[in-house]
Amino acid sequence: MRSMPMPAPGSGCVPDADPVAARSSAAIAAFGLWLRWYCARNFHAVRLSRTGLPPDLAGRPLIICANHPSWWDPALFILVSRALLRDRIGYGPMDQAGLAKYRFFRRLGVFGIAPDTPQGAARFLQLGTRLLADRRTALWVTAEGHFTDPRRRPVRLRPGVAHLARRVPGAAILPLAIELAFWNERRPEALLRFGAPIPTGPERSVTEWTGLLEAALTGTMDALAAESMARDPGLFLALVRGRSGVGGVYDLWRHAAALARGQHFDASHQGSEW
Numbered sequence: 001m002r003s004m005p006m007p008a009p010g011s012g013c014v015p016d017a018d019p020v021a022a023r024s025s026a027a028i029a030a031f032g033l034w035l036r037w038y039c040a041r042n043f044h045a046v047r048l049s050r051t052g053l054p055p056d057l058a059g060r061p062l063i064i065c066a067n068h069p070s071w072w073d074p075a076l077f078i079l080v081s082r083a084l085l086r087d088r089i090g091y092g093p094m095d096q097a098g099l100a101k102y103r104f105f106r107r108l109g110v111f112g113i114a115p116d117t118p119q120g121a122a123r124f125l126q127l128g129t130r131l132l133a134d135r136r137t138a139l140w141v142t143a144e145g146h147f148t149d150p151r152r153r154p155v156r157l158r159p160g161v162a163h164l165a166r167r168v169p170g171a172a173i174l175p176l177a178i179e180l181a182f183w184n185e186r187r188p189e190a191l192l193r194f195g196a197p198i199p200t201g202p203e204r205s206v207t208e209w210t211g212l213l214e215a216a217l218t219g220t221m222d223a224l225a226a227e228s229m230a231r232d233p234g235l236f237l238a239l240v241r242g243r244s245g246v247g248g249v250y251d252l253w254r255h256a257a258a259l260a261r262g263q264h265f266d267a268s269h270q271g272s273e274w
Contacts, residue, residue, distance in 0.1 A: 022111075023089070032082040035078055039075065046240040047192070048083075050236060053084075053237075054174060061132040061171040062137065062172055063161060063173045067142070067178055068144045068146065077092065092109060095112070096114055139164075150177070150178070150225070155214050157214050163206055165209045166204070168200055170200065175194065175198075177194075181228045187243070191228050
């Protein structure tokens, strides 16, 4: 993950040692409520594809392997987790320099690593292996490691998740595609889609695992792109709904005109979209 330059409730500073001890379920619940309000103010909707919804994987730890199009990604992880994976204990890595600026994120299960260093790679594998020993864990990873346009091909992932796949047999990896798109409203849509789960194990080499994960994430991203281009809200579940219309004087004038005609006013550009 990367740091998110947005306000957060509280400051709850806990030494960056043990993410299990630092994580607070109460802080996550409060932050999740705040995120719903914040995302509703900034998006027309946050939508999850109805195709590829995660199956019941109870009893198996999860690694969510996502692309990384924007700094919104950690917020979207929390929204999806609160909507679909409430029984999971979520964690995720972040650049330790960014985490030092937003220390509250430790309360959300975020732990710091030094990217592009042997020490950072070792810490990610050490903590990831330990956290995934708990079958309730969901480890959220933006595996590209840096902001990348979702249309860029080929998709290239860092090998950390591949190493974990070999080290933690019995887990499942879920590809997760994320895309921000403008449809018919002033605010953008945040779109997400899960791919099919991939069981972990030591049978493949790190190179083979990396290739498999890159192909799986590419396929999930391509499928989401096709749904995005269709601009059909019916293909998605709306996790958060923001406001439609332009707002301000323009919508006041439209509202008044509709009342004068004896019509119901709908602020959206193409009628009801939900």
